[in-house]
Amino acid sequence: MTEEKTSDDKIGTLIQRAIQIVEKVPEQYRLKAFEVVLSKILNFPLSERQEKREKEGVVGEGFEGKIAEFAAKCNLSIEQLKSIFDFQKDKPIFIIRGLGKSFAESQVLVSRYLLAVYCEVYGKEWVGLSPVLAEHGIGSLDNLAQNLQSHTDIFGVRGQGKATEYKLLDVAKGETFGMLHNLSARAT
Numbered sequence: 001m002t003e004e005k006t007s008d009d010k011i012g013t014l015i016q017r018a019i020q021i022v023e024k025v026p027e028q029y030r031l032k033a034f035e036v037v038l039s040k041i042l043n044f045p046l047s048e049r050q051e052k053r054e055k056e057g058v059v060g061e062g063f064e065g066k067i068a069e070f071a072a073k074c075n076l077s078i079e080q081l082k083s084i085f086d087f088q089k090d091k092p093i094f095i096i097r098g099l100g101k102s103f104a105e106s107q108v109l110v111s112r113y114l115l116a117v118y119c120e121v122y123g124k125e126w127v128g129l130s131p132v133l134a135e136h137g138i139g140s141l142d143n144l145a146q147n148l149q150s151h152t153d154i155f156g157v158r159g160q161g162k163a164t165e166y167k168l169l170d171v172a173k174g175e176t177f178g179m180l181h182n183l184s185a186r187a188t
Contacts, residue, residue: 014041021065025072033072037065040078063087063121070120074177080184085117092117094136096186104147106138111148111155113183115168116176126158126165 018038025033071081086093094114100106111129114136118124129148130141145164148155154172159165168176 029072074180
């Protein structure tokens with residue numbers, strides 16, 4: 001009986017942890033996020049998570065939780081989201097290639113997706129996109145500022161020249177999450 005109670009206590013603690021993780025997720029996504037997070041926690045015990053984090057150098061205890069929250073906001077499973085992004089410890093890598101019909105369109109789409117991930121998973125609201133996009137091989141970046149600044153309904157801009165940083169505006173986040181949901185079909 002004592003062993004059973006201890007097991008129930010552990011499960012109760014895990015449920016409370018899952019509730020805390022999804023607390024800030026918008027209401028319409030909270031139940032799905034809770035299911036994903038709880039499933040992940042129950043199927044991947046704490047000792048194994050700690051060991052895996054130490055081996056892989058994952059960014060903090062809440063990193064997987066932030067990925068799960070972001071997946072829920074996009075109405076995706078974690079696996080579907082990971083078919084779009086490789087979540088490294090300090091940056092996301094966008095996996096899908098060949099978006100858009102032009103360099104300009106590719107820059108806008110990939111910038112939008114990466115800014116969403118940087119904000120939601122890595123906690124970085126403002127990001128210098130030139131080096132990030134260069135790493136992703138998004139064509140010539142000569143017109144990046146012009147291409148992104150022509151979308152004032154999507155991107156916020158601060159700074160000048162090489163110090164220019166961008167953020168995804170709140171009004172564009174919901175649509176971006178939906179676009180990522182649709183993009184997951186292409187990734188699978």
